[in-house]
Amino acid sequence: MSMPLGGVQVGSYDSYEQAQAAVDYLSDEKFAVENVTIIGTDLRMVETVTGRMTMGRALAAGAAAGAWWGLFVGLLLGIFAPDGSNWIGSVVTGLLIGVAFGAAFGGMGYAATRGKRDFTSTSKITASRYDIMCHPAHAEQAREMLARFSLRS
Structure with a gap:
């Protein structure tokens, strides 16, 4: 019998x-969290346009x-300058x-796009649901502890 990815x-x-927070609660309660996996399902990428x-x-x-x-390279080169004035000049x-x-x-990078992407954005991956999976040998204990966690919240 094969075990699903991450356990049950x-x-x-x-x-x-x-x-x-649930896994943190398990850890606080001294549960062996190395038997736990968080799996995000139904992934989607969300891109937020931040400007033109x-x-x-x-x-x-x-x-x-x-x-x-340039500042980084100048500082590195400045380390080897024999006196203070050369150090400042290097930087x-x-x-x-x-x-x-x-x-x-x-400018060359922007010109290379030829107007096909005239906006800036940030992106992130989100899931619609996050399942906590656990090795079968520890699953019942984890369920009991998470039930107490949900009552506490």
Whole structure:
């Protein structure tokens, strides 16, 4: 007889936060949580559009990312500078070169899309239900503990 992925179902919740709180409760009650799995079912990707992408925004985002890399490289090179004035010069030079290259690559990346994606967005994967699964040998104990958890909530 084969066991379903993750074991047998001992609880089901509408949100990941609820499932996480239930497993946290099991852990607090000294249950062997290494026998537990949280499985999200009916997955969907949710993409939230955050704004319009323009050449100016692409240049600014590229310049900001490049500035961080340039600052990092400038600081690394500055470590090997023989005196303080060269250290500051290395950092500033790295920062400026990073801004220039970042802006250039940001603009080229935006131009390469040719207007097919003129917006910015964030995405996340969500599930419609989160099942707590447990190894069959510990399932009954987990069910009893989760029943007490649901009464407590």
